[in-house]
Amino acid sequence: MTDLSTQKRLAADVMNVGENRIWLDPDAQEELADAITRDEVREMVEQGLIQADEPEGNSRGAARERAAKRAYGHRKGPGSRKGKAGGRQNEKQEWQNSIRAQRRKLRELRDSGELSPAQYRDLYDQAKGGEFQDVRRLLNHIEDNYGDK
Numbered sequence: 017m018t019d020l021s022t023q024k025r026l027a028a029d030v031m032n033v034g035e036n037r038i039w040l041d042p043d044a045q046e047e048l049a050d051a052i053t054r055d056e057v058r059e060m061v062e063q064g065l066i067q068a069d070e071p072e073g074n075s076r077g078a079a080r081e082r083a084a085k086r087a088y089g090h091r092k093g094p095g096s097r098k099g100k101a102g103g104r105q106n107e108k109q110e111w112q113n114s115i116r117a118q119r120r121k122l123r124e125l126r127d128s129g130e131l132s133p134a135q136y137r138d139l140y141d142q143a144k145g146g147e148f149q150d151v152r153r154l155l156n157h158i159e160d161n162y163g164d165k
Contacts, residue, residue: 018049026057041065116144
């Protein structure tokens, strides 16, 4: 086996990559050993006897695994959290989800006849004012203040 370290060094410099990324064709060792100038090394590169391996980069496998677990709620405990709650869950989005659920429920109750239009309007306005945290508390309020409806 011939010592091709000089050729490898020259090829790395010519191709502008690190020496560890240089591949020398094992079947053309004699021919490669004769290449002692940069021009000869460039010729070998053109012939394909010397090639540069692709850079490896960082694997995304672990990140994909982590993202998959977080998608169903794992790895989200207090030890993993940084920043305010509003930075993790947008407060406006939270309000939209909450008010839409309440309004949907109010529409259902009005359309089914459990609430009169006047009661519906009254509760709608209260919900808009932030009176109820969620649908359950809205229903509790209806039960307490509007009889068994």
